[in-house]
Amino acid sequence: MNKTITIDGKIVPFTDGQTIMDAALGAQVYIPHLCHNPEFKPHGSCKLCVVSVNGRNMTSCTMPAAEDMVVANNTPELNDDRKVLVQMLFVEGNHICPACEASGNCQLQAAAYYLNMLSPHFTHFYPPREVDASHPDVFLDLNRCILCELCVRASREVDGKNVFGISGRGIHAHLVVNAASGRLGDTNLVVTDRAAHVCPTGAILIKRQGYRIPIGQRTFDRKKISEVQMESTEEGKPDHE
Numbered sequence: 571m572n573k574t575i576t577i578d579g580k581i582v583p584f585t586d587g588q589t590i591m592d593a594a595l596g597a598q599v600y601i602p603h604l605c606h607n608p609e610f611k612p613h614g615s616c617k618l619c620v621v622s623v624n625g626r627n628m629t630s631c632t633m634p635a636a637e638d639m640v641v642a643n644n645t646p647e648l649n650d651d652r653k654v655l656v657q658m659l660f661v662e663g664n665h666i667c668p669a670c671e672a673s674g675n676c677q678l679q680a681a682a683y684y685l686n687m688l689s690p691h692f693t694h695f696y697p698p699r700e701v702d703a704s705h706p707d708v709f710l711d712l713n714r715c716i717l718c719e720l721c722v723r724a725s726r727e728v729d730g731k732n733v734f735g736i737s738g739r740g741i742h743a744h745l746v747v748n749a750a751s752g753r754l755g756d757t758n759l760v761v762t763d764r765a766a767h768v769c770p771t772g773a774i775l776i777k778r779q780g781y782r783i784p785i786g787q788r789t790f791d792r793k794k795i796s797e798v799q800m801e802s803t804e805e806g807k808p809d810h811e
């Protein structure tokens with residue numbers, strides 16, 4: 571007999587070893603997420619996917635599903651907490667969406683829309699961070715990095731390289747490029763690498779592609795992030811191209 575959990579009252583089947591997120595995605599139930607991408611092992615950093623399991627909050631992308639779990643997901647309380655997390659990500663970096671090429675294609679921005687975030691609410695950190703335009707085809711702007719480590723995982727696990735890493739602790743944690751110079755142009759990254767396309771924000775951009783898609787026609791101009799991510803899951807595609 572199939573094992574099941576319930577998410578917001580819906581009966582959702584799972585197989586042993588699947589997380590709550592895996593089961594939810596399989597049943598076309600949207601749980602907000604940024605650092606999770608079904609292509610890669612869970613990371614557990616963004617905390618957007620926190621759900622209430624039998625009354626206790628936990629990250630659904632890392633929590634294994636277990637028979638008869640009762641999961642609350644799409645509640646006003648959890649969505650308010652998620653909105654605060656997104657606001658914290660916005661003020662921690664420099665997310666100037668009106669001047670970002672990823673606007674309309676950005677999962678952070680789309681999650682903010684989904685959660686009805688109207689302002690960043692907190693005081694901006696305005697961190698002084700470098701941009702790295704040293705690579706011929708790929709541009710890196712650390713002001714927009716949310717430390718999801720998808721590029722780190724993609725480079726290591728898919729591309730068989732080790733182009734990106736995370737260094738530092740706490741608020742000083744930051745993305746690094748693994749080259750003696752620290753510059754992207756001195757790595758073996760190529761434009762076709764998965765790592766160059768997996769970034770959910772505008773931190774890693776492909777050069778000479780900017781602003782080709784008119785406003786109104788970008789991914790999240792047309793659909794909510796919940797719809798887009800459920801469609802990608804259904805078709806077995808990665809979250810973000």
Ligand code: SF4
Pocket residue numbers: 714715716717718719720721722745768769770771773774
């Ligand atoms: S550069 Fe993009 S993919 Fe890499 S850690 Fe930052 S936000 Fe994530």
Ligand code: FES
Pocket residue numbers: 602603604605606613614615616617618619620629630631632
């Ligand atoms: S999606 Fe689970 S912590 Fe980011």
